[in-house]
Amino acid sequence: MNEEQFKAIFELTGYRQQDFSVCLGCKICASVCTVNDLSPSVNPQDILLSLFLGHEVNSDHALVHYCTNCYRCTNACPWGIRIPEVIRALRESLALESTFERAFKGSLKIWGRVYEPYIFMKTGVFLLKEGYLKYMPKWTEYMSFHLPHGVRRLSSQGGPSDSKGRL
Amino acid sequence: MNILVIGGGISGISAAKVALRGGHDVTVIECTSEPGGLMARIANCRVGFKTFFDEITDKPRLTVIRDARIAKVEKRENIFTIILEDGQSIRADRVIVAAGLSPYDPVEYKGKRVLTSLEYDAVIDQRNGDLPADFEKIGFFLCVGSRSKEYPLCSSVCCSYTLREVKWTLQRAKPEITVFYNDLRFFGQEFLMEKAYRDAGVRFVRANSRYFEEDDDGVTVRYFAGGDLKEERFNYVVLAIGLRPSPELERLSGLFGFSRDQFGFAVEKEPLKTDAEGVYVAGGSIEPMSIKDAILTGFGAAVRAVGDGGRHLSEPLEGKVYTEIPADLPDIDKSHASYLFYLGTEDPWMKMFYEYVSGRFIALARELRLLGKTVCVVSRNMVVPSYGEIEYEKARREGVVFLHLEEEDSITFLENEARIARKDRETVLAIDKVIRFDDYLRLFDGKDFLIQFRSEPQLRWSPTKWSREKYHTGFIRYPRAERWARREFYGALGEILLDVEEERVLPEVSEDRCSGCGSCKDACPHDAIEMEMREQQVALFGPNVVSGASIAHVKEGSCVGCGLCAATCPSHVISYPM
Numbered sequence: 053m054n055e056e057q058f059k060a061i062f063e064l065t066g067y068r069q070q071d072f073s074v075c076l077g078c079k080i081c082a083s084v085c086t087v088n089d090l091s092p093s094v095n096p097q098d099i100l101l102s103l104f105l106g107h108e109v110n111s112d113h114a115l116v117h118y119c120t121n122c123y124r125c126t127n128a129c130p131w132g133i134r135i136p137e138v139i140r141a142l143r144e145s146l147a148l149e150s151t152f153e154r155a156f157k158g159s160l161k162i163w164g165r166v167y168e169p170y171i172f173m174k175t176g177v178f179l180l181k182e183g184y185l186k187y188m189p190k191w192t193e194y195m196s197f198h199l200p201h202g203v204r205r206l207s208s209q210g211g212p213s214d215s216k217g218r219l
Numbered sequence: 220m221n222i223l224v225i226g227g228g229i230s231g232i233s234a235a236k237v238a239l240r241g242g243h244d245v246t247v248i249e250c251t252s253e254p255g256g257l258m259a260r261i262a263n264c265r266v267g268f269k270t271f272f273d274e275i276t277d278k279p280r281l282t283v284i285r286d287a288r289i290a291k292v293e294k295r296e297n298i299f300t301i302i303l304e305d306g307q308s309i310r311a312d313r314v315i316v317a318a319g320l321s322p323y324d325p326v327e328y329k330g331k332r333v334l335t336s337l338e339y340d341a342v343i344d345q346r347n348g349d350l351p352a353d354f355e356k357i358g359f360f361l362c363v364g365s366r367s368k369e370y371p372l373c374s375s376v377c378c379s380y381t382l383r384e385v386k387w388t389l390q391r392a393k394p395e396i397t398v399f400y401n402d403l404r405f406f407g408q409e410f411l412m413e414k415a416y417r418d419a420g421v422r423f424v425r426a427n428s429r430y431f432e433e434d435d436d437g438v439t440v441r442y443f444a445g446g447d448l449k450e451e452r453f454n455y456v457v458l459a460i461g462l463r464p465s466p467e468l469e470r471l472s473g474l475f476g477f478s479r480d481q482f483g484f485a486v487e488k489e490p491l492k493t494d495a496e497g498v499y500v501a502g503g504s505i506e507p508m509s510i511k512d513a514i515l516t517g518f519g520a521a522v523r524a525v526g527d528g529g530r531h532l533s534e535p536l537e538g539k540v541y542t543e544i545p546a547d548l549p550d551i552d553k554s555h556a557s558y559l560f561y562l563g564t565e566d567p568w569m570k571m572f573y574e575y576v577s578g579r580f581i582a583l584a585r586e587l588r589l590l591g592k593t594v595c596v597v598s599r600n601m602v603v604p605s606y607g608e609i610e611y612e613k614a615r616r617e618g619v620v621f622l623h624l625e626e627e628d629s630i631t632f633l634e635n636e637a638r639i640a641r642k643d644r645e646t647v648l649a650i651d652k653v654i655r656f657d658d659y660l661r662l663f664d665g666k667d668f669l670i671q672f673r674s675e676p677q678l679r680w681s682p683t684k685w686s687r688e689k690y691h692t693g694f695i696r697y698p699r700a701e702r703w704a705r706r707e708f709y710g711a712l713g714e715i716l717l718d719v720e721e722e723r724v725l726p727e728v729s730e731d732r733c734s735g736c737g738s739c740k741d742a743c744p745h746d747a748i749e750m751e752m753r754e755q756q757v758a759l760f761g762p763n764v765v766s767g768a769s770i771a772h773v774k775e776g777s778c779v780g781c782g783l784c785a786a787t788c789p790s791h792v793i794s795y796p797m
Contacts, residue, residue: 070616070617070618071616073615073616073618073619073620074612074615074616076366076401077401077621077623078362078401078426078427079426079427079428079442079443079444080427080428080429082442082443082448083426083427083428083429083430083440083441083442083443083448084428084429084430084441085448088441088443088448092447092448093446093447093448093643094448095443095446104620105620128429128430130362130366130367130368131367131368132367132368
């Protein structure tokens with residue numbers, strides 16, 4: 053970790069390098085972490101320890117990629133360490149943010165609120181190239197579920213029932 | 220002198236006992252309907268408390284006021300006038316505050332199968348009938364509601380209490396037990412118990428969890444150990460809840476004018492004495508402590524309260540108290556750039572020094588860290604109970620790196636490096652100087668620590684007694700943090716006061732037949748037999764040759780009349796007068 057990364061973390065979370073030392077190593081955060089459902093060897097405490105020791109945090113660390121910001125770790129942590137915020141700062145300093153995230157933050161920085169034209173300007177190209185067009189076939193498939201014939205078919209299967217599905 | 224004891228828990232009753240023996244009038248105020256406090260809520264300690272309390276219930280100088288709360292306190296010329304809520308008023312010269320501890324309530328986790336340790340105690344209580352039908356797999360989780368941001372102290376007794384609950388559980392049934400811990404902070408011989416239960420199949424996992432998914436027939440728990448997330452089903456989950464100062468203590472500090480620290484415990488200006496004149500403090504109002512220590516501080520507070528009025532404690536009493544100043548390692552070479560402290564051993568007899576060595580390690584590590592060195596502490600068990608945890612936190616904040624070894628991890632020391640082998644990876648630390656737990660053990664060599672020689676129950680009711688003539692306190696009783704040494708000194712004085720001359724029969728040695736083999740001396744648990752040298756004529760005829768021969772002699776002061784010597788003597792020389 054270099055000085056700049058710690059600066060980025062400090063700006064976003066208010067934690068300095070030595071503040072990560074309060075971690076007791078109880079691994080409560082790992083026990084409640086939602087990312088562990090995806091890849092079962094994620095331990096947020098690892099990231100805290102390597103931050104404290106000044107070691108490099110790999111950009112392919114599962115937690116850095118998949119953290120859902122659910123704050124369950126913070127809620128359960130005896131010391132209330134705000135791990136999601138640290139991860140967010142890491143993501144920013146490792147340039148792992150998506151175009152959307154960057155556009156949202158930029159908009160907030162300039163206007164203090166979400167300003168759609170700006171976001172659209174920033175993300176339009178990305179949306180067209182990788183968003184809409186790329187996933188268009190899947191979207192149509194998903195939408196077809198809501199088409200009238202599909203609805204009719206589903207409701208006719210269950211037999212006579214009232215509006216709440218009870219017999 | 221009138222002594223007022225606030226709180227009828229174990230420390231309050233111990234204080235009352237010593238004060239009564241000193242010939243003073245004692246009033247105990249208890250806010251519930253029956254004295255007992257936290258100790259009487261533990262099923263297996265209920266009888267112990269009752270026996271202890273029954274010894275003084277019939278004393279005419281004792282008044283116990285139940286269901287009472289203090290409304291107002293007036294102080295004039297060093298005499299307190301205490302007015303209770305029902306209008307009753309009490310005069311007292313000295314006040315001993317023993318308000319006790321209140322257990323933390325983890326409402327966010329509790330359920331029908333997720334129990335607190337006190338609730339679980341009711342489950343395994345024999346008085347409440349049979350155990351539940353599904354009692355096959357039980358998980359214990361330590362450090363709930365302590366060692367956290369809002370309450371950074373370690374409650375110091377939850378580990379020991381959990382171990383006792385494991386014991387009581389195994390006495391009644393044979394479930395599969397797993398203990399999840401951060402650090403196992405046992406006292407003294409409990410490490411031997413831990414070893415015994417490990418051998419009996421109790422699993423210890425160095426991890427903690429807050430993922431408890433409860434349904435009708437069990438609790439799903441997730442925990443992270445050995446580099447992986449694991450999921451297990453338990454029939455019952457027990458949370459070892461932390462102990463916090465009693466909420467009453469806040470009110471009492473306002474009434475009596477003594478100050479409390481940031482964690483809510485009473486501040487000790489002198490050992491067992493608050494900063495308000497005439498107010499003394501015992502037990503859980505000082506810090507979270509075990510029953511042994513609560514009794515000890517109860518004794519001590521009473522001695523201080525009674526003795527502080529100008530009348531000094533008699534010299535022979537203090538002469539019986541024996542202590543030792545702990546030595547320290549010769550100066551550690553401070554010229555290296557990086558240091559590693561390794562706190563770990565396999566020998567359960569040596570583990571009882573964890574507490575002392577942990578404290579020393581943290582002090583040393585902080586000292587070295589202030590000099591700008593890289594300091595790393597690798598530990599299997601960091602035993603820093605109650606206020607020790609604050610020092611631990613300070614060290615962490617100052618930049619000392621603490622690495623925790625899990626059960627399967629191992630560490631090897633090579634030249635200038637240390638390798639920590641974990642299940643999935645290996646960490647290599649570049650280290651110039653390694654200071655190990657074993658280096659410290661020579662400080663304890665050849666010393667007779669009371670805690671090694673007395674069994675656990677003996678230590679509870681007579682916490683400092685070595686023999687009738689000698690009471691151990693401080694380092695030589697049990698090596699731990701320094702603040703305990705002075706408290707133990709007063710506690711020992713209280714214990715001496717309590718030790719009445721009971722009716723006892725002393726054994727007689729027929730000296731002409733004693734061969735001086737010394738087997739009685741080895742057998743005596745109270746150190747009451749010494750071998751005396753007697754002059755003896757060797758030959759009946761010829762030159763007059765006199766030589767020395769040893770003969771057993773019973774020291775009257777130390778002997779308790781147990782009869783072990785008479786039973787051991789190979790030539791039946793020691794006997795009891797019929």
